[in-house]
Amino acid sequence: MAKPAPPRSLDAFDRAILRILQTDARTPQRAIGEAVNLSAAAVQRRIAAMEASGVIAATTVMVDPEAIGLGITAMVEVHLEDERTESIRQAKALFLAEPEVQQCYYSTGGISFFVIIVTPDMAAYQALAKRLFEDNPGINRFRTLIALDRVKTGGALAI
Incomplete structure (x- = not known):
């Protein structure tokens, strides 16, 4: 590259x-x-x-998740078991590899990561959450918020 x-x-x-x-x-x-x-x-x-x-990072197409059957948008606060470099690297790799993870932010303020996930339904979200968070020894705890409405997404940067 x-x-x-x-x-x-x-x-x-x-x-x-x-x-x-x-x-x-x-x-x-x-x-x-x-x-x-x-x-x-x-x-x-x-x-x-x-x-x-690198000012223009990519040219992409925005797809309406509901139009393709992805009706659940979950915002997840993820707390790692520890903040060691290797733990952070593993979590980043895990989230990068998941197509359902649309956005992922490594953050400050007591939350290790803030993750945006889209799935077809609640059952699919629960299965993904079990695999990514519940069964993952590197995750201490997580909290899920489900979006009721997509008010604004993919907004343009103020330039």
Whole structure:
């Protein structure tokens, strides 16, 4: 994997381009150029530079979980048995390997990890929780909160 280019400072054009791309990454470069008063070629060069420097980390598609049968969104506070480096590494690897884990944050404030999980139903969540948390000797305890409504997800960063 290629090493990212050194960080670059973003000017007003870069920020304007990023605001548009965060709303719809499929926006044609010509339309972006018209919106920010640059040529399509200049927009293309700036996007490529932001990709190379790691400012643009990925271009993805947002899928509505309920539209594909994933009706349960669980937010889980996970407390590790200890905070040793190896314990943290193992937990990170465990969460990274699970497709149901949509987001995972290693955190401060008494919670080791905050994990967002989507599953088709409560039975599937319970089976996953048993495997990931209950039967895992590295997990001290966990607390699950079930989302009643997805009010805002995947929001654009304020740039």
